[in-house]
Amino acid sequence: MNGMCVATYRCFDEKADFHKRALSIAVGLTVGSWTELPEARKAEMEKHLGKVLSVEVHEEAGKERYADIRIAYPDINFSRDIPALLVTIFGKLSMDGRIKLIDIDVSDEFRSAFPGPKFGLQGVRDLLGVHDRPLLMSIFKSVIGYDLANLQEQFYKQALGGVDLIKDDEILFENPLTPLEKRVEACMEAARKASEETGQKLLYAVNLTGPTSQLADNARKAIAAGANALLFNVLAYGYDVLHELSKDPSISVPIAAHPAVGGAYYQSPYYGIGASVLFGKLMRLAGADLVLFPSPYGSVVMPKEENMAVKEVLLAETDGLKASFPVPSAGIHPGLVPLILRDFGQDVVVNAGGGVHGHPLGTAAGGKAFRQAIDAVLAGESLEEAARKPGAEPLQAAIDAWGIRHS
Amino acid sequence: MNGMCVATYRCFDEKADFHKRALSIAVGLTVGSWTELPEARKAEMEKHLGKVLSVEVHEEAGKERYADIRIAYPDINFSRDIPALLVTIFGKLSMDGRIKLIDIDVSDEFRSAFPGPKFGLQGVRDLLGVHDRPLLMSIFKSVIGYDLANLQEQFYKQALGGVDLIKDDEILFENPLTPLEKRVEACMEAARKASEETGQKLLYAVNLTGPTSQLADNARKAIAAGANALLFNVLAYGYDVLHELSKDPSISVPIAAHPAVGGAYYQSPYYGIGASVLFGKLMRLAGADLVLFPSPYGSVVMPKEENMAVKEVLLAETDGLKASFPVPSAGIHPGLVPLILRDFGQDVVVNAGGGVHGHPLGTAAGGKAFRQAIDAVLAGESLEEAARKPGAEPLQAAIDAWGIRHS
Numbered sequence A, B: 001m002n003g004m005c006v007a008t009y010r011c012f013d014e015k016a017d018f019h020k021r022a023l024s025i026a027v028g029l030t031v032g033s034w035t036e037l038p039e040a041r042k043a044e045m046e047k048h049l050g051k052v053l054s055v056e057v058h059e060e061a062g063k064e065r066y067a068d069i070r071i072a073y074p075d076i077n078f079s080r081d082i083p084a085l086l087v088t089i090f091g092k093l094s095m096d097g098r099i100k101l102i103d104i105d106v107s108d109e110f111r112s113a114f115p116g117p118k119f120g121l122q123g124v125r126d127l128l129g130v131h132d133r134p135l136l137m138s139i140f141k142s143v144i145g146y147d148l149a150n151l152q153e154q155f156y157k158q159a160l161g162g163v164d165l166i167k168d169d170e171i172l173f174e175n176p177l178t179p180l181e182k183r184v185e186a187c188m189e190a191a192r193k194a195s196e197e198t199g200q201k202l203l204y205a206v207n208l209t210g211p212t213s214q215l216a217d218n219a220r221k222a223i224a225a226g227a228n229a230l231l232f233n234v235l236a237y238g239y240d241v242l243h244e245l246s247k248d249p250s251i252s253v254p255i256a257a258h259p260a261v262g263g264a265y266y267q268s269p270y271y272g273i274g275a276s277v278l279f280g281k282l283m284r285l286a287g288a289d290l291v292l293f294p295s296p297y298g299s300v301v302m303p304k305e306e307n308m309a310v311k312e313v314l315l316a317e318t319d320g321l322k323a324s325f326p327v328p329s330a331g332i333h334p335g336l337v338p339l340i341l342r343d344f345g346q347d348v349v350v351n352a353g354g355g356v357h358g359h360p361l362g363t364a365a366g367g368k369a370f371r372q373a374i375d376a377v378l379a380g381e382s383l384e385e386a387a388r389k390p391g392a393e394p395l396q397a398a399i400d401a402w403g404i405r406h407s
Helices: A017-026 A039-048 A083-090 A119-128 A147-159 A180-198 A212-224 A239-246 A275-286 A304-315 A334-344 A363-378 A385-386 A393-402 B018-029 B039-048 B082-090 B121-130 B148-160 B180-198 B213-226 B239-247 B275-286 B304-315 B334-344 B362-378 B383-387 B392-403
Strands: A004-012 A051-058 A066-074 A099-106 A135-139 A164-169 A203-207 A229-232 A255-258 A290-294 A325-329 A349-352 B004-012 B051-058 B066-074 B101-103 B135-140 B166-167 B202-206 B230-232 B255-257 B290-294 B326-327 B349-352
Touching: A004 A017, A004 A083, A017 A051, A017 A066, A017 B101, A017 B290, A039 B018, A066 B066, A083 A099, A083 A239, A083 A275, A083 B230, A083 B326, A119 A203, A119 A325, A135 A363, A135 B166, A147 A164, A147 A180, A147 A363, A164 A229, A164 B101, A164 B213, A180 A203, A180 A212, A212 A239, A212 B213, A212 B239, A239 A255, A239 A275, A239 A363, A239 B213, A255 A275, A255 B383, A275 A290, A275 A304, A290 A304, A304 A325, A304 B362, A325 A334, A334 A363, A334 A385, A334 A393, A334 B349, A349 A363, A363 A385, A363 A393, A385 A393, A393 B039, B004 B018, B018 B066, B066 B082, B082 B101, B082 B239, B082 B275, B101 B290, B121 B202, B121 B326, B148 B180, B166 B230, B180 B202, B180 B213, B230 B239, B239 B255, B255 B275, B255 B349, B275 B290, B275 B304, B290 B304, B304 B326, B304 B334, B326 B334, B334 B383, B334 B392, B362 B383, B362 B392
Parallel strands: A135 A164, A135 A349, A164 A203, A203 A229, A229 A255, A255 A290, A290 A325, A325 A349, B135 B166, B135 B349, B166 B202, B202 B230, B230 B255, B255 B290, B290 B326, B326 B349
Antiparallel strands: A004 A066, A004 A099, A051 A066, B004 B066, B004 B101, B051 B066
């Protein structure tokens, strides 16, 4: 929509006149009052007035009554940054009863202030030189209380399994045992060593932490020490912080957005911010090259439908914004790969922690089992078939340990 | 607790073994794994291990089964900043089913990294020279689309009513009609003019907006232009941003934290972050001198019990942290003043928008009616009595318009 950002709300109420409610939102969050304004003033204020685009009331016997309300907010009312957008469309309103922000469509003008992901999906593929298959990411197992030598060894074993990306644990902060730059050096050395054996490239997303005003400096230090990607707890800092990091030309590596604290927003059907906005629209707008979010398969779950909505939003053709790589996470083992690829296609990062480290034949075999599962699916083979082939012991052992989920 | 920060979770589940769940949180969010560690390693890792402090299971027929679980996290595991704290105690966990973070108790060591409110409740009173009564704050009515002359006039009328603080609307961003520094100059001029009539001081909390990295500069510009307070949409930016602004010595005015977007966190009983953490513990730790939050009286409501918990947390004696001024907001009119003072005592800011501007005798009378209501309560008079006194027309008109709520 030209010159207006559109918010969609799901609003639950047994009795409310939803059309009246919509109008009161559109007026209340923009010009404040309308009907009592003199006509001359109305003409001047028209360009600031929110517009109700649609009100879809859902009433079904035995179900809760709700409405999906779409309101357009004139860009002229707020600055082109995510805090201003959020405060306008869901500031006071977030506290006004059972109402959830389920979608945002920003105007082209608003979006033009956001360069979006610096690398995006294709850029990450280019860095790795991998264009014909889903990527594989693994996560350190235990990190707190471990020293550099231990992290390096964990890293090396993960890398040997043929993973494309390794990410820090999001709860690893600046600490004396594995400080940022030393950690990057140790892990990148392990990456080079593994690369000699595997012949493949690898991105290490080191956790970017610290005071907000020092994040850019910390990122530059990590990059100077050799880091070729960053992990960032976006929701603990704010979308605008990600936006500023991402558009900074000196931060010349992809940023992976971690969903930590996200459950506080998206889980309730009645309150908060929907997953496709939280992990989709806003993460991509703010410039996340990869976005982690709870998968529909594992222990920390998100309903399938919401997961697919996040994916769509991250990948959809959008003027001026590169696609962000979807990284459905948590509870992933090789036996889930057919499902993941069926649901996400090839443009997905298969991301595993326990599914790599917990492999019966060890961490390196854990990565290999995933790569074998991915290859099998791409070749149109069943995992059972593929696991019987010579050299496929890692996949077979993974299937024996975790099984295969077919739906 | 020494060297550990304690989180309390409310966890709903019909069948779960909550003790097992608690242990898995304490281990999972710290050392990752425990029972399988060799004894020698356990001795080294002990200092990093989370501890289950208590598990209170609540089972009542006809009610949902839940447990309040308290876990202590060793400070050694995370850096002394709010993002690290939140990611540790409620990062991944926020996405793990029906679980809400309902309390945080940080260690003395962790808290020592936070200077807290620069002015605090007493500091704000000192600036205004008012120590013997609740303060009165008013909010601009309509601001979007209005020019400097109009804002100045609105400001003047509010100030004439004897309010102590005037705050910007939180949805007023940088704009060509009323840019930050011009707005401050125009409003502070109105403040001086009104002060000549009322003989009292006034704080103007101008809305601090813009890109995160420019906020401190914008604050300094506003202060240089004469601003003597700031309004800040903390949750749209992040607690750490408030913390950095608040501890910056050059930002030499009180900061009022607006609760915008807060409803996304606190409203669900099952998910998110409780109001006493969101508006209480973390706002005070991050340095808010005044904290706005939804009152239990008005249109945008919060249950009374949660409101009182926010108040307690903002005012409680806490080593090294000044108290923050509680500002229960939304739907406030003079007829609610007896209730507000009964619930909050004198250390409260009575905050009104419509209750000032919508007064039948005009904006200035709106402020006066509030001051008369406050004086009446402090003198032990009923509002009915006080309204019959000479000069109490503003209070009488307010009562006629909105009534008096007795409970």
